Amino acid sequence: MKKHEFYQRYANTPILKRFELLSNASNSPLFGMTLNDVYQEIKRIDDKLRSDEIRREELLSEVEKFLT
DSSP states (O other): OOHHHHHHHHHTSOGGGGGSBOBOOTTSTTBTOBHHHHHHHHHHHHHHHHHHHHHHHHHHHHHHHHHO
16 A cells, blocks of 8 residues: 555544554564554655655755766
């Protein structure tokens, strides 16, 4: 599933369903997590990556100026 698809499905999920346990299987990456937990973790990951993505775009833009 793409990130934007997840965010869209999360937004369309009723609030009470967001807090239901997704998996009890101990070998699942979703073990003990709710949809809200997954949302919060993905959001934290996005926040960590955002500054790196901005820096990458800034560097690429500057290099493009020098190469053209």
